[in-house]
Amino acid sequence: MAVLAINGGQPTRTKQFPSWPVWDQEEIKNLTEVLESGKWGSLHGQKTSEFEKLFADYQQAKHGILVNSGTTALRLALTAAGVEAGSEVIVPAYTFIATATAVVDMGGVPIFVDIDPDTYNIDPALAGEAVTERTAAIMPVHFAGRSADMDKIMALAQKYDLKVIEDAAQAWGSEWKGKRVGAIGQAGCFSFQSSKNISAGEGGIILTNDDLIAKMARSHNNCGRSDDGQWYEHYFFGGNTRITEFQSAILLAQFSRYEKLKKIRQDNFVFLNNELRKIDGIEPLIENPSVTSHSAHLFIFRYKKDHFSAVSKQNFIEAMRKEGIPTSPGYSIPLYHQPVFKNRSFGPHGKTVDFPVDYSTVSCPETERACFEEAIWFTQNILLGSRDDMRDIVAAVLKIQQYSDEIKNV
Numbered sequence: 001m002a003v004l005a006i007n008g009g010q011p012t013r014t015k016q017f018p019s020w021p022v023w024d025q026e027e028i029k030n031l032t033e034v035l036e037s038g039k040w041g042s043l044h045g046q047k048t049s050e051f052e053k054l055f056a057d058y059q060q061a062k063h064g065i066l067v068n069s070g071t072t073a074l075r076l077a078l079t080a081a082g083v084e085a086g087s088e089v090i091v092p093a094y095t096f097i098a099t100a101t102a103v104v105d106m107g108g109v110p111i112f113v114d115i116d117p118d119t120y121n122i123d124p125a126l127a128g129e130a131v132t133e134r135t136a137a138i139m140p141v142h143f144a145g146r147s148a149d150m151d152k153i154m155a156l157a158q159k160y161d162l163k164v165i166e167d168a169a170q171a172w173g174s175e176w177k178g179k180r181v182g183a184i185g186q187a188g189c190f191s192f193q194s195s196k197n198i199s200a201g202e203g204g205i206i207l208t209n210d211d212l213i214a215k216m217a218r219s220h221n222n223c224g225r226s227d228d229g230q231w232y233e234h235y236f237f238g239g240n241t242r243i244t245e246f247q248s249a250i251l252l253a254q255f256s257r258y259e260k261l262k263k264i265r266q267d268n269f270v271f272l273n274n275e276l277r278k279i280d281g282i283e284p285l286i287e288n289p290s291v292t293s294h295s296a297h298l299f300i301f302r303y304k305k306d307h308f309s310a311v312s313k314q315n316f317i318e319a320m321r322k323e324g325i326p327t328s329p330g331y332s333i334p335l336y337h338q339p340v341f342k343n344r345s346f347g348p349h350g351k352t353v354d355f356p357v358d359y360s361t362v363s364c365p366e367t368e369r370a371c372f373e374e375a376i377w378f379t380q381n382i383l384l385g386s387r388d389d390m391r392d393i394v395a396a397v398l399k400i401q402q403y404s405d406e407i408k409n410v
């Protein structure tokens with residue numbers, strides 16, 4: 001008789017994991033306040049500037065500029081930092097597409113670099129090899145909440161005079177050697193989109209310690225206006241990418257419980273890390289002691305199918321889901337293989353345009369291994385579960401391993 005749930009056996013669990021978002025009366029109170037004030041936009045209300053200050057302080061940055069998404073934050077930060085159209089910008093090949101499309105959007109040329117298989121963050125040595133006389137910036141992603149190696153990135157930036165724009169979309173409260181990420185480089189960008197550990201449905205913020213970058217980001221976010229100009233006087237190129245007071249009201253409430261939830265996620269992260277590591281063929285990403293705080297946005301391990309009767313990543317994930325564990329393959333396509341990049345479909349209706357790089361010839365072996373064979377993700381809401389929930393995850397992996405022979409016959 002079949003034992004694994006994928007073959008009709010009893011699942012490891014049927015209980016749901018915690019759902020996301022988490023909210024309570026605080027969100028309702030703040031939202032009602034904005035509604036009743038009639039000040040619904042950030043130009044008139046106070047919630048946006050209140051959150052900007054709170055979050056910038058929390059990340060140890062001088063300035064915060066709230067915008068309508070993490071994607072917008074990246075695009076505006078590049079321009080505000082002075083990266084010119086036509087410049088090359090180094091990005092990891094294993095990240096959300098916005099890291100790279102933000103570069104195309106501001107007229108730049110993304111150059112994809114492979115990841116370090118131990119951390120899934122950009123490999124600084126390979127980033128160094130990718131520098132040319134056209135390189136203007138590097139965008140390390142603090143992937144899953146684990147800080148990139150900011151010592152090596154900043155050294156590289158200094159050597160070649162590059163701007164560093166941190167993609168910290170997943171890294172609220174994360175640290176490198178005790179320093180909060182986001183303003184270690186010239187600027188850093190965070191996301192508050194639905195899946196994120198602090199969410200307002202949509203939203204993003206640019207952090208910087210640089211007064212000029214802050215001024216330019218604020219202007220680009222507000223139709224190119226200047227603080228001291230007239231209302232219909234537009235000095236710089238910009239659009240309306242402002243956030244609403246309703247979103248800022250939610251962000252304030254979300255932020256008020258962030259540390260408490262962060263601690264729960266981190267404790268579960270450490271437990272999973274210790275327990276899953278004991279299983280042959282399960283290799284959680286490596287914890288570098290320089291990463292002194294981790295937002296635990298994703299828990300990731302590398303799956304080695306040789307220890308699971310050669311069951312593929314996709315079949316393993318399916319078996320886990322049937323056991324009652326929501327398990328994600330994560331990014332399944334390296335960015336340079338995405339149709340938009342492979343075909344340079346940057347024109348209207350996907351029209352192929354002339355572009356300085358032919359992405360169809362790019363190859364990053366570690367990124368491909370992660371996408372196709374090894375990377376397995378658990379999302380942050382899973383990490384809000386109880387210790388028993390975490391034990392169920394470990395039990396499901398062990399069960400699948402023990403009976404992996406069964407899966408080959410599916």
Ligand SMILES: Cc1ncc(COP(=O)(O)O)c(C=O)c1O
Pocket residue numbers: 069070071072095096098099141167169170190191192193202203204
């Ligand atoms: C690494 C990374 N960069 C950028 C973004 C873009 O953020 P948003 O979805 O808020 O535009 C995200 C979020 O999805 C992300 O995970």
